[in-house]
Amino acid sequence: MNNNNNNYLTLEYIFITSMLIALSGMILIYAVSYYFAYDGFSLVEGSFIQLIIFMITLLSTSALLFLSLKKYTAVTAIKYIKKRYYVGGIFLLTAVFIFLIDVFMHAVVDQTLSVRYAEMMMFVSKHYHQPMGKSMEQISRIPFVVQNALIIIAGLLFGNVLSVVLFNRYQKEKSSNKLQIIS
Secondary structure (H helix, E strand, O other): OHHHHHHHHHHHHHHHHHHHHHHHHHHHHHHHHHHHHOOOOOHHHHHHHHHHHHHHHHHHHHHHHHHHHHHHHHOOOOOOOOHHHHHHHHHHHHHHHHHHHHHHHHHHHOOHHHHHHHHHHHHHHHHOOOOOOOOHHHHHOOOHHHHOHHHHHHHHHHHHHHHHHHHHHHHHHHHHHHHHHHO
C-alpha cells in the first residue's frame, strides 16, 4: 500500500511539473508571438520567431525541471524511480499538454496567429522563389505551435538534458560541500 502511495506521489510530481512547464512556456510563446503578429510578422520577426520559441522552451523546461528534480529528491517519503523515467515522463506529458493547449487556443480562442504566421511563411517562400507545396489555407488551418512542433520538441528535449546535467552537477557540488564540512 505504501508503495502505491509513493507511485502516486511520483505521478503527481510528473503531472504538476509537466503542467507548469507547458503553461509557462505557452504563455511566453503566445505573448511574444502575438506581439510580433499584432501588425503582421515582419521578415526579421518571422526569422527570429523560431529561435525565440526554442529559447523560451529550452529555458522554461530546464529551469522548472531542475527545480522539480531538486524538490522531488528532497522528499524522503518517495521511493524514487530512475531519473530517466521521471524526465521521460515529464517530456512526454509536457508535449501532450502543449499540443492540447495549442489546439484549444486554435479551435476556441483565436486563429489569427496561425493565419498571420502562414502568410509570413508564404511571403518568404515567394520572395525566395521556393514554393511551399501547400496553399496558405491549408497551412493556416494548422495550429501555430503545431506549425513549430519540431522546434518545440527540440527545446523540450534539450531543456530536459540541460536540467539533468545541471542537477547532477548540483548534487555533486552539494555532496562535496557536505564532505568538506564534515572534514
